[in-house]
Amino acid sequence: MKIASFNINGIKARLPALLEWLREAAPDVALLQEIKSVDEAFPRLEIEELGYNVETHGQKSFNGVAILSKLPLEDVSRGLPGDDSDEQARWIEATVVGETDALRICGLYLPNGNPAHPPDSRPKFDYKLAWIERLEARARALLASEKNALMAGDWNVIPEPRDAENPEKWRNDALFLPETRAAYRRILHLGFHDAIRETSQADQLYTFWDYQRGAWERNDGIRIDHVLLTPQAADRLTGAGIDSTLRGRDKPSDHVPVWVTLDV
DNA sequence: ATGACAGTTGAAAACTGA
Numbered sequence: 001m002k003i004a005s006f007n008i009n010g011i012k013a014r015l016p017a018l019l020e021w022l023r024e025a026a027p028d029v030a031l032l033q034e035i036k037s038v039d040e041a042f043p044r045l046e047i048e049e050l051g052y053n054v055e056t057h058g059q060k061s062f063n064g065v066a067i068l069s070k071l072p073l074e075d076v077s078r079g080l081p082g083d084d085s086d087e088q089a090r091w092i093e094a095t096v097v098g099e100t101d102a103l104r105i106c107g108l109y110l111p112n113g114n115p116a117h118p119p120d121s122r123p124k125f126d127y128k129l130a131w132i133e134r135l136e137a138r139a140r141a142l143l144a145s146e147k148n149a150l151m152a153g154d155w156n157v158i159p160e161p162r163d164a165e166n167p168e169k170w171r172n173d174a175l176f177l178p179e180t181r182a183a184y185r186r187i188l189h190l191g192f193h194d195a196i197r198e199t200s201q202a203d204q205l206y207t208f209w210d211y212q213r214g215a216w217e218r219n220d221g222i223r224i225d226h227v228l229l230t231p232q233a234a235d236r237l238t239g240a241g242i243d244s245t246l247r248g249r250d251k252p253s254d255h256v257p258v259w260v261t262l263d264v
Numbered sequence: 265a266t267g268a269c270a271g272t273t274g275a276a277a278a279c280t281g282a
Contacts (some may be wrong), residue, residue, distance in 0.1 A: 034281085211282095254281085
């Protein structure tokens with residue numbers, strides 16, 4: 001089973017590129033972030049024509065996540081538990097039934113958190129850290145289930161210096177601050193496996209290049225889109241990769257897809 | 265401690281992203 005994550009940066013602007021990628025990469029499951037659309041306006045017919053079931057959790061203008069799946073989806077759940085007052089659409093999960101086993105799949109769009117200054121007033125960064133704490137609680141429950149499960153999406157976290165072409169440039173950024181990386185490591189170290197690092201220790205594995213300053217042309221990228229596997233899912237990992245060529249096409253998202261293949 | 269891009273909204277610039 002091939003599962004991919006892709007921050008598309010707006011479904012209205014990205015539908016042609018998304019359809020082209022779905023046709024050629026043909027993931028069984030695609031987790032989308034930043035659909036920037038309410039559920040009613042999501043172009044589900046065009047995607048269903050390619051053989052996908054579509055489940056969205058959208059909102060107007062910003063955020064929004066979705067699951068596309070060629071296999072049936074069961075027990076769909078929207079919104080990250082832990083704060084009923086949180087109205088931002090950043091989390092969706094569902095169970096996919098494979099040939100040999102089921103897999104719980106969680107799609108996430110973790111808050112950016114900038115600006116992270118000044119230290120005494122940084123509501124967006126505080127929201128990011130609080131969101132990661134709620135995510136940690138959900139992650140603990142996934143591990144406790146001892147089942148095949150994964151959490152994939154735009155984590156907005158640069159885990160290590162080698163995950164950025166110019167790490168010093170990100171030193172004071174919410175994506176790379178020590179607090180952010182420590183909170184991410186706490187989740188990882190519960191027992192999850194970073195699928196990309198399970199399969200490669202290479203440098204320059206990036207999933208995002210800024211639209212500005214010719215970042216793509218200079219390969220000034222960062223790795224912030226991640227697929228984290230439970231031990232049970234990691235045992236079934238057969239491959240992982242990043243579809244970086246999409247960034248060089250017309251009207252690209254600033255993110256590219258990251259994918260895994262699992263023997264389920 | 266900024267701006268450059270790009271997308272969305274709504275009809276011009278403001279807001280958001282990373």
